[in-house]
Amino acid sequence: MSEEASEPGLEKRSVFHDDIFEDRVALITGGGTGLGLEIARTLGEHGARLCIASRKTDNLEAACRELEEEGLDCMWVACDIREPEQVENVVSETMNRHGRLDIVINNAAGNFPAPVTGLSYNGFKAIVDIDLRGTYNVTKAAFEASLKKNGGHIVNISAPFQNQGVSLQAHVAAAKAGVDSLTRTCAVEFGPYGIRVNAIAPGGMEDTEGLARFADAQKEIQGGGSNPLGYIGSKRDVANAVLFLVSDAGSYITGQVFAVDGGAGIDMLKMNLPRVD
Numbered sequence: 058m059s060e061e062a063s064e065p066g067l068e069k070r071s072v073f074h075d076d077i078f079e080d081r082v083a084l085i086t087g088g089g090t091g092l093g094l095e096i097a098r099t100l101g102e103h104g105a106r107l108c109i110a111s112r113k114t115d116n117l118e119a120a121c122r123e124l125e126e127e128g129l130d131c132m133w134v135a136c137d138i139r140e141p142e143q144v145e146n147v148v149s150e151t152m153n154r155h156g157r158l159d160i161v162i163n164n165a166a167g168n169f170p171a172p173v174t175g176l177s178y179n180g181f182k183a184i185v186d187i188d189l190r191g192t193y194n195v196t197k198a199a200f201e202a203s204l205k206k207n208g209g210h211i212v213n214i215s216a217p218f219q220n221q222g223v224s225l226q227a228h229v230a231a232a233k234a235g236v237d238s239l240t241r242t243c244a245v246e247f248g249p250y251g252i253r254v255n256a257i258a259p260g261g262m263e264d265t266e267g268l269a270r271f272a273d274a275q276k277e278i279q280g281g282g283s284n285p286l287g288y289i290g291s292k293r294d295v296a297n298a299v300l301f302l303v304s305d306a307g308s309y310i311t312g313q314v315f316a317v318d319g320g321a322g323i324d325m326l327k328m329n330l331p332r333v334d
């Protein structure tokens with residue numbers, strides 16, 4: 058098990074048995090890098106067989122090798138989630154190899170900082186296409202191929218700022234607001250099929266492209282290091298939240314968007330008060 062610690066001195070061991078997803082198959086989009094890779098690793102460490110999918114075969118190959126060297130069962134399929142046929146191919150390759158698909162993590166997304174007037178028409182469209190339409194494409198393909206028959210789980214990786222006004226993120230905020238909406242609608246429509254659908258809204262997480270791309274701006278917006286818990290969360294913190302939601306521990310939870318941000322989103326004044334013992 059990885060023991061990546063975010064809170065200094067706090068060892069992060071799993072509170073779940075390592076076979077809770079035995080015989081389950083998980084598809085993680087954007088699973089070759091960052092949060093997606095850590096989510097894949099965490100599900101794999103708990104018994105899931107993995108399929109990771111994104112555009113860059115180098116990243117996918119390297120990530121798959123890394124996971125296999127850790128003893129996990131992983132396959133990869135190259136795919137641009139904007140293209141329904143490529144998405145259907147990922148799902149059918151997964152079904153061909155494993156005969157089932159139980160857990161879908163819609164993690165792939167694009168991002169770049171730009172003010173509303175600095176965005177090109179295509180720039181705005183590209184992000185909505187990847188983050189929102191991509192999430193829809195994968196959800197629909199997985200539902201049709203397996204989930205509607207066998208039930209399962211969908212977790213959409215959202216963002217923390219779409220319910221507020223946030224500079225430089227009009228395109229992402231609009232797309233992720235759509236993802237949150239899709240999460241709730243799918244939860245309502247898929248509930249009768251035994252499918253739970255939830256979303257995680259990470260804050261700025263340590264050692265990720267998401268945080269690196271924004272550096273100071275992101276830290277300020279999302280309160281990295283200045284949240285009530287007082288430290289920037291790790292990739293494992295997000296992966297653990299996903300793990301909880303798709304495990305039986307989350308059995309009565311659906312249609313929710315959970316912030317995993319150390320409380321940054323609810324800390325309005327960000328005064329960073331010291332403890333008063």
Ligand code: NAP
Nearest residue numbers: 087090091092111112113137138165166261262265266267
């Ligand atoms: P990342 O490493 O850049 O991950 C994004 C992944 O999406 C990459 O693996 C990328 O792979 C894939 N991707 C992008 N466009 C794609 C497309 N058209 N088709 C298929 N795959 C595509 O960034 P991250 O920071 O881990 O972010 C992961 C998720 O967390 C995103 O949904 C992001 O919005 C969310 N998030 C992250 C943070 C953070 O602090 N890191 C905060 C809030 C929300 P390819 O390039 O190979 O396609």
